[in-house]
Amino acid sequence: MSTEQRLHIDATALTQFAAAVLEAKGVASADAAITADVLVQADLRGIVSHGVARLRRYVDGLDSGLMKAKPDTTVVNETPATALIDADGGLGQPASHLAMSMAIEKAEKLGAGFVTVRNSNHYGFAGYYPLMALQRGCVGISMTNSAVLVVPTFARNALLGTNPIAVAAPGGSEPPFVLDMATSTVPRGKLEVYNRQEQSIPMGWATDAAGEPTDDAGKVLRNFQQLAGGGLLPMGGAGELLGGHKGYGLAVLVEVLSAVLSGAAHADQVYPKDADGKPLPANLGHFFGALKIDAFRPQAEFEASMDDLQQRLKGADRVEGQDRIWVAGEKEHDSHAQQSVHGITVGAKVSADLLALSKEYGVAIDGTLDDSTDT
């Protein structure tokens, strides 16, 4: 345990800081602003694993040349309701923002729009893009493939990413429904938390080098580093008894729509390495969709049904000891409302990192530092 400082900062100031750091790395102003917004929106929603904690990795990617600061992003193919974008190895967020914007415009004109992206990088939290669709009267969809961590059912080694699925639909008086889920039982970060706390993990989260379920998070994380085998289990756990083959199927589905349909790299080829094990540029694929609600029925009717559905779920009789039934996106909506007003408190480790970036790039960071006790 050590006493460290935590940064307390307004969301707008944090966004400006992150954008300025990216601009200092040569990223165009508009692209930097989008990327920073995707990061800070994750922090606001309480998805800290995908927030400004990632800024250092993007800076490193730009530094090493694995990511291009000024990519030549192009629309490779386009039909009235679809498009394929080549992100040319730039940051994932600007290309994804463009793709989702195109999907929404197509949906506004024709009812539906679907756009895929290839040659891309990490695109932030999957829910960001569906949330863009809500403001334009659409249901939004986003998926991406990702770094290999997840074992197919009955396989010993990881071959798939945690491949998230995100879908958002607006409510009326209720908050929007925002499903944003990895198709693995848990993300790698969860194992890191348990490992730091020296807690054993539930059987059903991960497998050891032989592919057998294990409760030892440290072992799984070491095996990842050493490429020794095993990995995270798909939703439903090991084998087929509790539906692990369905989680595996969903992970493959994301691979098909994000990578196979776009022509990005799939499965274990997403983050390639050269013969000496040195990383080569990534080639991630993303999938975005928008459906215009009033192409199907009047939006007010849709929203009233969403409210009724949510109220039925939340008003249901509860299992003893439970004081609330949640709807997907509610926790994040509450977090966003809270932190938009009161500011974001960044964890000690990431705070130190942001302060270091501030010095390295001569970019001021407009927050206050609190002493905190961090384990």
Add this chain to the structure above:
Amino acid sequence: MSTEQRLHIDATALTQFAAAVLEAKGVASADAAITADVLVQADLRGIVSHGVARLRRYVDGLDSGLMKAKPDTTVVNETPATALIDADGGLGQPASHLAMSMAIEKAEKLGAGFVTVRNSNHYGFAGYYPLMALQRGCVGISMTNSAVLVVPTFARNALLGTNPIAVAAPGGSEPPFVLDMATSTVPRGKLEVYNRQEQSIPMGWATDAAGEPTDDAGKVLRNFQQLAGGGLLPMGGAGELLGGHKGYGLAVLVEVLSAVLSGAAHADQVYPKDADGKPLPANLGHFFGALKIDAFRPQAEFEASMDDLQQRLKGADRVEGQDRIWVAGEKEHDSHAQQSVHGITVGAKVSADLLALSKEYGVAIDGTLDDSTDT
């Protein structure tokens, strides 16, 4: 245990029989042919729970007037890339076939097509409609809401259906990828099998009347009949530890796209009853989508990537004791190939039912009867 007779029959003959029974109930010839095909394709693929075993229920529905034999199916709204169909309380299959056909046509013209259906009934196995898309160079998608059986995370009573998600994409030399999965851990039928065999079910499949996980299948089934509470658990099981909230989120997602977007009934209102508990006509909602592959990239390239992805998965090192890694749809593809050539053997109970229908409606059934031992 009793010795009973099992019907062995060619798929075409079985389809003709099922269609003739539906025609005898007043269903239009084309609609009867579609419905029969959806049923028999399920049997061919080994999904017997959704095969001709359902024919009796459809006949009963038509008999009671809960389903209309000759509905006035209408396209309520249409845009270039979307449509909403009102099935007018008819069989689910003809309206769904129309909806998927429209989605495919729109995708052929514009790249993407999405069609929802309301005022519908059971539509058969979810994978049928995505499979239609494959023959036209599209990725296909289908979802439906369904009878209430599944408990939301932390809720005591069932409020959602087993709400399946089905997506199909063509392979080249490999069979198509066909994910067709309930968003619950298991379907109700699985509990019935365990109950008949007096086996305890794994914790994580279902809950008792208090909403606590149980291993007693008989208790869960009795509670369903008596509306005593509890139900099937979403994928991931009880609570959030193993991802149950994700399965719950997927079930709500299906409800949103199938029912809220179409204006069908949602959650526990899908199969309404009057004040005396007498069933009223159902109002199910379905969701169909098609994405034209060559709107994104040449189909031959897509298929080559699908083959490579499948071969990487199937060729992976296996966990000890496992002799095969599967890709979604492969088992069903093998079953279809086998039974298309050698015919379908219908279980004893369903065989008896089909023979009874044959007598009741004076429709010949062109198969042979084998003695069999059935538990």
